[in-house]
Amino acid sequence: MVDTFIRHIRNKSIFDPSKIYLLASSGGMDSMCLGNLLTKAEIPFEIAHVNFQLRAKESDEDEEFLRKWANSSGITFHVHHADTYAFASHRNISTQMAAREIRYDWFEKLRAERNLAGIILAHHEDDQIETIFLNLLRGTGIEGIYGMAERRGWLIRPLLIFGRYEIKDYVLKNQLEWREDSSNEKTDYKRNKLRHIGLPALYANxxxxxxxxLNSFARLKDTGKAFNALFENWAAQKIKVSEGMQTLPLTDIGRTAGAASLLYFWLRPYGFNSDQAQDILESCQTGESGKLFESTSHLLNLDRDQLILAPLPVDFNSILISESDIDFILTEEKYEIIKLEGKEAIDKTRQNAMLDLERLSFPLEIRTWQEGDRFIPLGMKNTKKISDFLIDLKVPVVKKHTVKVLLSEGQVAWVIGYRIADWAKSTAATRKLLYLKKTINNA
Known part of the structure; x- marks a missing residue:
């Protein structure tokens, strides 16, 4: 096992022998085996142990056992005492979840403080199988089959190539001491129930x-990687990004094979789950134009023949523009405020505005448009609700939330980026212009 371990970590370049690592150890069989293998492979490490104070005297004896082993081996020892029950109660989570959060947070904090090269965990092949089945029981996609990665960020799991039976055989042959956690034999927890009842029944077949x-999981993992590559290619070709929004034509998703999975892989970084992806697909297929789907950070709008993804609108505090101001910023867009003579050629682009300065009263106000707002669009004679104006322009619902208006004494002078009001336009009698010109914001 030592030769296999050394060959494995060298072939995969898992460790740098010139650096020091942090071994997370409970004092159990797995972590004591790993500590021995690391020593024989000449990988420097320090030991981190969390005393969760869940088993009274046993927890203290685990800590003392590890302390003695570290001292006798000349290894730096770190211990963290946690009130796990209190933490779980405060967070309203299970004791298991609390213990997991406590240990990983502390491991990372300690690693950073000590400038260590990684956190070594003693998860093995049987832990991997249990994790995958637990993922399946919770409800998972293909990535749940991946299980634990051998290396993810600072976390390193070099024992995943060994089974529990190999580890036990090694520690017995080498007469290694370890601590037995009595709670591991209980079947109150899902993992223990799976370990002691579920999986043995499955293996008995x-x-x-x-x-x-294990072979099936490996093949499924490889299939998942192939799908990831196909998804990245599909997304690059089909999803367009503009003005902070992403768009996907319905023709590129509606009846496409694996459409629900493609939607999920696109939308999950933005907080959408697999059930929502399925609902979105069904709406696409039934043509429910105008329907909105929301995550914690984004809105997805089924807008006629396309899906539009945009961040949730943020609260916008109105801006007041004084007569002496030279610019203003809307989110990521900067506008110059320029005063010109009336004889200047008119800029007719939608993103900019040229207004009759003498018809305006300062301070001007910029705010998000509101229901009931009305104005007379340039070239028209009658007032129009801004809501109807945006509908006529087919502005997507997700973009309507971001539309701002420029007001003079409460009267709309410009629906920013769309149309100025007819009353504020430049005419032959205009002597001075107020030019609001969009520029690149380098702030």
């Missing part, structure tokens, strides 16, 4: 059940 499961 055939001698090669365990190896067949």
């Amino acid at each position: 055939s001698e090669d059940a365990r190896s067949n499961l």
Whole structure:
């Protein structure tokens, strides 16, 4: 096992022997085996142990056992005492979840403080199988089959190539001492129930059940990687990004094979789940134009023949523009405020505005448009609700939330980026112009 371990970590370049790592150890069989293997492989490490204070005297004895081993081996030892029950109660989470959060937060804090090269965990092949089945029981996509990564960020799991039986055989042959956690034998927790009842019953079906499961998981993981590559190619071709929004034509998703998965992989970084992806697909297929879907950070709008993804609108505090101001900023857009003589050529682009300065009263106000706002669009004679004006222009629902208006004494002078009001336009009698010109914001 030592030779296999050393060959594995060298072939995969898992460790840098010139750096020091942090071994997370409970004092159990797995972490004591890993500590021994690391020592023989000459990988420098310090030991981190969390005393969760869940088993009274046993927890203290685990800590003392590890302290003695570290001292006798000349290894730096770190311990963290946690009131796990209180933490779980405060966070309203299970004791297991509390313990997980406590240990990983502390491990990372300690690693950063000590400038260590990584956090080494003693998860092995059987832990991997249990994790995958737990993911399946919770409801998972193909990535739940991946299980734990050998290396993810600062976390390193070099024992994933070994099974529990190999580890036990090694520690017995080498007469290594370890601490037995009595709670591991209880079946109150899902993992323990799976370990002691579920998986043994599954393995009893055939001698090669365990190896067949591992092979199946490996093939599914490879299939998942292939799908990821196909998704990235599809997304690059089909999803367009403009003005902070992403758009996807319905023709590129509606009846596409694996459409729900494609939607989920596109939308999950923005807080959408797989059930929402399925609902979105069904809406696309039934043509429910105008329908909105929301995550914690984004809105998805089914807008006629396309899906539009945009960030949730943020609260916008109105801006007052004084007569002496030279610019203003709207989110990521900067506008110059320029005063010109009336004889200047008119800029007719929608993103900019040229207004009759003498018809305006300062301070001007910029705010988000509101229901009931009305104005006379340039070239028209009658007032129009801004809501109807935006509908006529087919402005998507997700973009309507971001539309701002420029007001003079409460009267709309410009629907910013769309149309100025007819009353504020430049005429032959205009002597001075107020030019609001959009520029690149380098702030």
